[in-house]
Amino acid sequence: MKNNLSNGTKLILLHPYIQKQGTSNRLWLVAFISFLTLAFLLTLIYTRESFSISATTTVAATVTSTSPPLSKAVVKALVHYASNSNNTDRMSYTDIKQISDALRQCLQPCNFLIFGLTPESLLWKALNHNGRTVFIDENRYYAAYFEEKYPEIEAYDVHYSTKLSEMPELIAAVKEQVRNECRPVQNLLFSECKLGLNDLPNQLYEVDWDVILVDGPRGYWPEAPGRMAAIFTAGVLARSKKGGNPKTHVFVHDFNMEVDRVTSDEFLCRENLVKSKDMMGHFVLERMDGNSSQFCRHSSASSS
Incomplete structure (x- = not known):
């Protein structure tokens, strides 16, 4: 042990509290990424439905306006x-x-x-x-x-x-x-x-x-x-x-x-x-x- 210390080698011990903080940060990061993913999926679904409704309305209006006299x-x-x-x-x-x-x-x-x-x-x-x-x-x-x-x-x-x-x-x-x-x-x-x-x-x-x-x-x-x-x-x-x-x-x-x-x-x-x-x-x-x-x-x- 003395030889190792004398050679400049340092032993770093992590306090259990610090280890817990690292784990907590990773959990928050995972939760944040999951939230962003869910928000993106909901936005994508809403956009597709709105586009579908808009397209249907446009087609209906076109059919009405072009129907024969x-x-x-x-x-x-x-x-x-x-x-x-x-x-x-x-x-x-x-x-x-x-x-x-x-x-x-x-x-x-x-x-x-x-x-x-x-x-x-x-x-x-x-x-x-x-x-x-x-x-x-x-x-x-x-x-x-x-x-x-x-x-x-x-x-x-x-x-x-x-x-x-x-x-x-x-x-x-x-x-x-x-x-x-x-x-x-x-x-x-x-x-x-x-x-x-x-x-x-x-x-x-x-x-x-x-x-x-x-x-x-x-x-x-x-x-x-x-x-x-x-x-x-x-x-x-x-x-x-x-x-x-x-x-x-x-x-x-x-x-x-x-x-x-x-x-x-x-x-x-x-x-x-x-x-x-x-x-x-x-x-x-x-x-x-x-x-x-x-x-x-x-x-x-x-x-x-």
């Missing part, structure tokens, strides 16, 4: 049976066919906006196959009921503050503000125009509508809201399109009613009237420049 035979059958119902509130065959023809002219899925929930509502949804069909109604309870009964229907309620008896004053107010709040090209969400509907869901003001049907609200007695605001709003939405087809088909049902005809002359314009038959007025409006300050190129019959 309704055949002419199916369209004719729908129009025929809808117009031959015993319900006296329904549109005539001629009126329905005008709208059906306009929907078929869309080169891509149509954006179809309808003012009024009517007996034809399900028909409009069916005819606008693959497209977006939105209904606006004055009765919040009926709109909610309709959506609950038919989950595929997209319907919203809107408050009309107008009265049928106020039509002359309302039209005069628009003419006074035609360069400001009542411009023919604008985002009505930010408008204070008396005839502009500014309480629709925000997203609807960004949609480029291809076909608009005004078949509501009620307008058969002095205190009824009348369709002045709906017609005015339809005219602004059509002229304010940012993309898609620059033309918009606007249909006004009950065009034989004086108020509807006069308001249409003012804001949809006689020069854009394509056809007037039975109870339907059919207008085709084109997108206008943002600096425009007149609805019609020529004075309307009512203003003259």
Whole structure:
């Protein structure tokens, strides 16, 4: 022992406590590596499942968007049976066919906006196959009921503050503000125009509508809201399109009613009237420049 010590050889003894510390550190290292491995496996599984769900959703959306349109035979059958119902509130065959023809002219899925929930509502949804069909109604309870009964229907309620008896004053107010709040090209969400509907869901003001049907609200007695605001709003939405087809088909049902005809002359314009038959007025409006300050190129019959 002395010789070994004298030669410079040192004997190192490890305390049992230090040995325990080394073992503990190794256990912690093994646990940490196991945790990282488990976390990696869970992340890998979650990523694969998310990718699978995303891929499935994308494929489903692609199939939906590329599904073929309704055949002419199916369209004719729908129009025929809808117009031959015993319900006296329904549109005539001629009126329905005008709208059906306009929907078929869309080169891509149509954006179809309808003012009024009517007996034809399900028909409009069916005819606008693959497209977006939105209904606006004055009765919040009926709109909610309709959506609950038919989950595929997209319907919203809107408050009309107008009265049928106020039509002359309302039209005069628009003419006074035609360069400001009542411009023919604008985002009505930010408008204070008396005839502009500014309480629709925000997203609807960004949609480029291809076909608009005004078949509501009620307008058969002095205190009824009348369709002045709906017609005015339809005219602004059509002229304010940012993309898609620059033309918009606007249909006004009950065009034989004086108020509807006069308001249409003012804001949809006689020069854009394509056809007037039975109870339907059919207008085709084109997108206008943002600096425009007149609805019609020529004075309307009512203003003259």
